[in-house]
Amino acid sequence: MASAELELQGAMVARLKADAPLTSLISGRVYDQPPADLNGVVPAATYPYVTLGEAQTIRDDATCVRGGEIYLTLHAWSRAVGFPEVKRIADAVADSLHDAPLALATNRLNSIEYRQTRVFRDPDGITSHAVIEFVAFTEKP
Template sequence: MSPEYELQGAIVARLKADAAFLQVAGGRIYDDPPDNAVFPYATIGEAQFIRDDATCISGGDVYLTMHAWSRAVGYPEVRRVADAVAESLHLAPLALPTNHLVSIMHRQTRVFRDPDGLTSHAVIDFAASVHKPLA
């Protein structure tokens, strides 16, 4: 199974159980949010896997982008959601079904207003190192 897919499942499960994320976003985490999604919420975004095999080790790095969304005035609410996501996942000991997560690290967060002029948007970037277990 792809490490990106396994990582997404582990992230969704962790955030849905995280008290801080539940408090600021009501546990709302989507891959593809419904048209009537209640704000604020977070989404799983783009992912890229870069293979970096070594002798006796198959693995690489997953670069994962997550997003936080808010319609509250200003940036405070979207920053709280983004911070809850980053704090929950940074160095989290996530268990993956077939891959082994070596580490996941929060790299950066960018916050800006979307072109609609109403939506505050945070882009939260992570890097994760994964290996396939040796057979």
């Protein structure tokens, strides 16, 4: 049986890549890790795109049920001038995943909820960056 976190990651990526409004903004560019330059250092992906970020699972068992809370972070990246593009992408990600009926192979997703977005300019002074946070509640059969 795979971990709920890993199964959820796969379901989220599939949903985001199939989401028409998001695809119109990022052309399906959703990465676990974006392609890097020849030195393996600088992302070489075409902007804009979305990446999977940090995740944390907290076990939350109840009577006769093994469950967990999974805190998930996604990142949106843009090189367009200002914040409008990255904010549109972040909104599309939130709309796609909030309360989404994601099917997991061996675990059960009770719900996934959008929590918050932070938007800022990266230190390079060029890249706009959005951090989009969710929490999912899962159970093991």
